[in-house]
Amino acid sequence: MADLAWPDPKDCSLLGTRVPRIDGPDKCAGRAKYTYDINRPRMLWAKFVTCPYGRARVASLDVTPAQQLPGVVAVEVIAGVGSELKTSFQEVACIAAESEEIAREAVRRVKVTFDRLAHNVVDDDVAMAGNQAKPGREQLTDDFAEAIGGAAVVSETEVGCSVLTHCCLESHGSVVEFGEEDGQPVVRAWCSSQAVSGVGGEFAQAAGVPAAQVRVSCQHMGGGFGSKFGADLWGALAARLARQTGRPVKVMLERDMEIALAGSRLSAFGRMRVGVKDDGEIVAWESDAWGTGGVNGGMGAPGLPYVFGNIPNKKVKSTPIFTNTGAQRAWRAPNHPQMCLLTMAALSDAAAELGMDELDFFRKNLGLTSRADVYREELEIAAEMIGWKKKWIPRGDQGDVVRRGVGLALHTWGGGPHNSNVQCTLHPDGAVELRCGTQDLGVGARTTIGIVAAETFGLPLAKVTVLIGENRYPQSDGSGGSTTVGAISTATRHACVQALDKLCAAIAPEMNAAPEQLIAKDGLIRGRESAAGGVPFADACRRLGAQPVVTMGQTQRGNGMSSSQVGGVQMADVEVDCETGIVTVRQMVAVQDCGRIIDLLTTESQVRGAMIMGVCAALYEERIQDPVTGVVLNPDLEFYKLAGIADVGRLDVHMMQTPEHVARGVIGIGEPPAISPMAAIANAVANAIGARVKRCPMTPDRVLAALKT
Amino acid sequence: MSRSDQPQDASGVSRRGFLKGVGAGALAAGAVAPAAAALGAKAGPQAAAAGTVFGPAPVAVALNVNGKVRQLRLEPRVTLLDALRNHLDLTGAKKVCDRATCGACTVLLDGKAVYACTVLAVEANGRAIETVEGLAETHGGAAPIQKCFVANDAQQCGFCTPGFVMACESFKRANPGATREQALDGLGGNLCRCGTYHGVAQAVVDALAGKGGN
Numbered sequence: 001m002a003d004l005a006w007p008d009p010k011d012c013s014l015l016g017t018r019v020p021r022i023d024g025p026d027k028c029a030g031r032a033k034y035t036y037d038i039n040r041p042r043m044l045w046a047k048f049v050t051c052p053y054g055r056a057r058v059a060s061l062d063v064t065p066a067q068q069l070p071g072v073v074a075v076e077v078i079a080g081v082g083s084e085l086k087t088s089f090q091e092v093a094c095i096a097a098e099s100e101e102i103a104r105e106a107v108r109r110v111k112v113t114f115d116r117l118a119h120n121v122v123d124d125d126v127a128m129a130g131n132q133a134k135p136g137r138e139q140l141t142d143d144f145a146e147a148i149g150g151a152a153v154v155s156e157t158e159v160g161c162s163v164l165t166h167c168c169l170e171s172h173g174s175v176v177e178f179g180e181e182d183g184q185p186v187v188r189a190w191c192s193s194q195a196v197s198g199v200g201g202e203f204a205q206a207a208g209v210p211a212a213q214v215r216v217s218c219q220h221m222g223g224g225f226g227s228k229f230g231a232d233l234w235g236a237l238a239a240r241l242a243r244q245t246g247r248p249v250k251v252m253l254e255r256d257m258e259i260a261l262a263g264s265r266l267s268a269f270g271r272m273r274v275g276v277k278d279d280g281e282i283v284a285w286e287s288d289a290w291g292t293g294g295v296n297g298g299m300g301a302p303g304l305p306y307v308f309g310n311i312p313n314k315k316v317k318s319t320p321i322f323t324n325t326g327a328q329r330a331w332r333a334p335n336h337p338q339m340c341l342l343t344m345a346a347l348s349d350a351a352a353e354l355g356m357d358e359l360d361f362f363r364k365n366l367g368l369t370s371r372a373d374v375y376r377e378e379l380e381i382a383a384e385m386i387g388w389k390k391k392w393i394p395r396g397d398q399g400d401v402v403r404r405g406v407g408l409a410l411h412t413w414g415g416g417p418h419n420s421n422v423q424c425t426l427h428p429d430g431a432v433e434l435r436c437g438t439q440d441l442g443v444g445a446r447t448t449i450g451i452v453a454a455e456t457f458g459l460p461l462a463k464v465t466v467l468i469g470e471n472r473y474p475q476s477d478g479s480g481g482s483t484t485v486g487a488i489s490t491a492t493r494h495a496c497v498q499a500l501d502k503l504c505a506a507i508a509p510e511m512n513a514a515p516e517q518l519i520a521k522d523g524l525i526r527g528r529e530s531a532a533g534g535v536p537f538a539d540a541c542r543r544l545g546a547q548p549v550v551t552m553g554q555t556q557r558g559n560g561m562s563s564s565q566v567g568g569v570q571m572a573d574v575e576v577d578c579e580t581g582i583v584t585v586r587q588m589v590a591v592q593d594c595g596r597i598i599d600l601l602t603t604e605s606q607v608r609g610a611m612i613m614g615v616c617a618a619l620y621e622e623r624i625q626d627p628v629t630g631v632v633l634n635p636d637l638e639f640y641k642l643a644g645i646a647d648v649g650r651l652d653v654h655m656m657q658t659p660e661h662v663a664r665g666v667i668g669i670g671e672p673p674a675i676s677p678m679a680a681i682a683n684a685v686a687n688a689i690g691a692r693v694k695r696c697p698m699t700p701d702r703v704l705a706a707l708k709t
Numbered sequence: 710m711s712r713s714d715q716p717q718d719a720s721g722v723s724r725r726g727f728l729k730g731v732g733a734g735a736l737a738a739g740a741v742a743p744a745a746a747a748l749g750a751k752a753g754p755q756a757a758a759a760g761t762v763f764g765p766a767p768v769a770v771a772l773n774v775n776g777k778v779r780q781l782r783l784e785p786r787v788t789l790l791d792a793l794r795n796h797l798d799l800t801g802a803k804k805v806c807d808r809a810t811c812g813a814c815t816v817l818l819d820g821k822a823v824y825a826c827t828v829l830a831v832e833a834n835g836r837a838i839e840t841v842e843g844l845a846e847t848h849g850g851a852a853p854i855q856k857c858f859v860a861n862d863a864q865q866c867g868f869c870t871p872g873f874v875m876a877c878e879s880f881k882r883a884n885p886g887a888t889r890e891q892a893l894d895g896l897g898g899n900l901c902r903c904g905t906y907h908g909v910a911q912a913v914v915d916a917l918a919g920k921g922g923n
Contacts, residue, residue, distance in 0.1 A: 024859035027867030029845035030801020037800035169805045169868040169902050222868030442866030605862045609904030637806035645906040646893040
C-alpha cells in the first residue's frame with residue numbers, strides 16, 4: 001500500500017517548493033472567465049433603483065416611465081410603497097433591459113419618493129448612538145479591583161478602527177440562464193461564490209426548480225474575503241428575472257452598491273487600562289469596547305484581551321451598536337484584526353508607560369498566551385529580520401520633523417480543514433484528472449490539488465488536469481476561515497494514493513515485485529530503492545485495461561495530515577512626517593507558522609497580500625457615512641482608498657518550516673497574516689511620534705491631532 | 710500619490726462623469742473632436758464639422774482591435790470598455806470602478822495606456838486598440854511581461870491582472886531603462902485588492918531586465 005502520510009520534504013520535487021499557479025497564464029492573458037465576463041446569447045442586464053437615504057419608507061413608486069423605455073424587458077419591485085429601507089443603497093426595484101446602458105437609463109426614469117425616517121450611522125460614540133447601543137454583560141473577575149489598584153503602573157489607551165468593506169474587485173453577482181442539457185432542463189448559474197457546492201439550493205429556490213437541475217459554475221472569482229458565500233438577493237433576482245423573461249440575465253453590482261451593501265468589516269473602538277508591575281508583568285486588564293456591524297449589530301468573538309487571554313484579572317465590557325449601514329460579513333479573520341489592534345495598542349502603551357522596550361515587554365508576558373514557545377521563537381526571528389534592536393528608541397525621544405518608529409503585534413487562528421471530497425480518475429493512457437467542487441478565491445486552489453496529485457504520482461504538474469468550480473463535482477465546503485487548503489490537499493492525497501495502490505497492484509506481477517514495494521517517482525512506477533527496471537507511468541496505466549480507475553478521497557484530519565491553531569508575529573518600521581501627518585511604511589516583516597506548506601510561492605503571496613490589506617486598514621481605507629443624510633459618502637474607489645503599488649514598502653515573509661512545524665500537517669493561511677499588520681503599524685506610529693493615534697486609518701488629520709495632544 | 714505615467718484618456722478629458730453626464734450633443738465641440746473627425750470619414754464631409762451631433766441612436770463605429778477592424782453599431786454613450794466586453798466579448802479588460810480610478814480596464818489606444826471605462830467607443834473609432842488578449846496572441850500565447858507575471862506570482866484573484874499587465878507593458882515600452890522606483894511610480898494608476906504588488910513590482914523589474922524572452 002502506498003503511504004497516505006505526506007512524503008519527507010527532501011523526497012519532494014513539487015510539494016513545499018515555489019510553484020507558479022496553474023491558471024496564471026490564463027489570468028494574465030485575459031482568458032480566465034469570471035462571472036462578470038459571462039456573455040450569453042440574448043442576455044439581459046439588470047440594474048437597481050436604490051435608497052438615497054440612511055433610512056426611509058417608500059412613499060410613492062411609479063415604474064411605468066421605465067417600462068415604457070424601449071429595450072426594457074422586465075421590472076421587479078423589491079420594496080413597494082410603505083416598505084422600510086434600512087440603509088442607503090438598499091434595493092427598491094430591479095430593471096432588466098437589452099443593454100447595460102438602457103438598464104441604467106431606465107433606473108433614472110423610475111419615479112420614486114421617500115419619507116425619511118430617523119437613522120443612526122454613528123458608531124464611534126456610544127452616547128450619541130443612544131438606544132441603538134446595546135451594552136453586553138460586563139465580565140468581571142473577583143480580584144480585579146485589588147489587582148489594578150495594586151499595580152505599579154496603570155496605562156490608559158483609547159484606540160479604534162473604522163468600518164472597512166471587502167471591496168472585491170469583481171463585484172457580487174450572477175448570470176442565470178434556463179436551458180437544456182442532454183434533453184433535460186437545467187438552470188445554469190454562474191456565480192462569484194466562495195461556496196460553489198452549497199449555493200445551488202438558493203438558485204433552485206429562486207428559479208422554482210429542483211436543486212438537481214441547477215448547474216453552478218465559478219471557474220474564477222475576483223476576490224471574496226468572506227463576503228461571497230450566498231447567492232444573495234442579487235443572485236435570486238437573476239434567477240427570478242431569467243425565469244420571468246425566458247432569457248439569460250446578468251446581475252452584477254455596480255461599485256456603489258458593492259461598497260455600501262455587499263459586505264463590511266465591523267468597526268471597533270475601545271478604552272483600555274492595563275495594570276503592570278515594575279518589572280513589566282501584566283496583572284490586570286480593563287476594556288470597554290464598542291463598534292458596529294451595521295444593521296445586524298456587532299462585536300462578538302474573539303473577546304478582549306486578544307492572544308493574551310490569560311491575564312489573570314479582567315474587567316471586560318462590549319457594546320454592539322446597530323447602525324443604518326450595510327451589514328457586516330465575515331472579513332478575513334472575523335473581528336480578529338480589530339481585537340488585535342485594541343489589545344496590542346494597549347499593551348504597547350503599557351510598555352511605553354514603563355519605559356520598557358515593547359519587544360521585551362511582550363516577551364516577558366508570553367506566558368499569558370496559549371502558544372508562548374511559538375511566539376518566542378517567532379519574535380526572535382522577526383526582530384532579527386527588521387533589525388529591531390537598532391531601530392527601537394523610546395517614545396518621545398525624537399525631535400525631527402520626520403520620525404521613525406517600530407511596532408509589533410501577535411495573532412492566532414485555527415485554520416483546520418473543512419469537509420472536502422476529491423475524485424481522482426486515472427485513465428488507461430496515463431492521463432490524470434482531479435475533480436473537486438471547491439473554488440479558487442485567488443489563493444491557488446487549483447494549483448494545490450495539482451501539486452499534491454503530481455507529487456503523489458511522481459509526475460510533472462503539467463501532466464495533471466484539475467477541474468474545480470462546478471457544483472457537479474464532488475462536494476467541497478465553502479472557502480472561509482482558512483479551511484480550504486487542509487481539506488483539498490489531504491482529500492487529493494487520499495484519492496490519489498488509492499488510485500496509485502490500484503495501479504501498483506496491476507503492474508506488480510510483471511515487475512516481479514510486491515505492490516507495496518513499488519513507488520511513483522520521476523515519471524516511473526519503480527522499486528523503492530532504485531529506478532532500475534522502472535516502468536513509465538503511462539505504460540503502467542495501460543495495464544489497467546480499458547476502464548479508468550476512479551477513486552474518491554476525503555479530508556484527512558490529524559496524523560500529520562492536517563492540523564489547526566497557528567501563531568504569527570508581525571513587525572512594522574514606519575516614518576511619520578510630523579508637519580504633514582503622512583505615514584509611510586518602510587518595511588514590514590511577517591513570521592508565521594502554518595504547518596506543512598503545499599506551495600511556498602502562493603503562500604508567500606497570500607501572506608504579503610494580507611500585510612498589504614493591513615497597510616490599507618492602517619493608513620487608507622474606511623467607509624464614511626454622512627451623519628446628516630445617513631448615506632455612504634465614498635462608495636467608489638476614488639474616495640474609498642486602497643494602497644497603490646508604491647505605498648506598501650518592503651514586505652519580508654518568513655514561514656516557519658522546521659521539521660516540527662512540517663510534521664503538524666497542512667494548516668490554512670488565509671486569515672492569520674491579515675490580523676496583525678494594522679496593529680503593528682499603529683504601534684510603530686506611536687513609537688515614532690510618542691503619541692497614540694486614536695483611530696485607524698491613521699489619516700494625516702488624525703496623526704496631526706494626536707501630535708497636538 | 711504622484712504618478713508620472715498614469716493612464717490617461719487620449720482626448721485629455723479624464724472624467725467619464727463629464728463625458729457621459731453632459732450628453733452626446735454637448736460633447737462634440739471639445740472632448741469628442743477626434744472621434745468626430747474619425748467618424749466623419751465614414752459619415753460624409755459635413756459630419757466632420759464641429760458641432761456634429763451623434764446619437765442617441767446607434768452609429769457606425771469601426772474599432773481596430775488587435776489588428777482587426779470590427780464594424781459595430783453602438784450608441785454614442787457606450788464606452789470603449791463596454792464595447793470590448795459586451796459587444797466583442799473581449800472580457801480581458803475588467804470593469805471594477807467604472808470611473809478611471811483602478812486601472813483594471815487598461816488597454817492601449819494608439820500605443821498609449823488608457824482607462825477604457827473613460828473613453829467612449831466613438832472616440833476610439835479608427836484608432837489602434839490593443840487589449841490584453843491581443844498582447845498574448847501576438848507573442849504566441851504570452852508576452853514577456855505576462856511570463857514574468859506568472860513566474861513572480863503577480864496575481865491572486867487575477868481581476869486586476871489584465872489591467873496591470875497592460876499598464877506594465879505600456880510603461881516598459883515608454884521607459885525601457887527605468888529603475889524599480891520609477892516603475893512603481895509609473896504604475897500608481899492601478900489598484901489591487903488581494904495585495905499582489907510585491908509580485909507585480911518584481912515582474913516589471915524582470916521584464917525591464919529582458920526576462921521572459923521577446
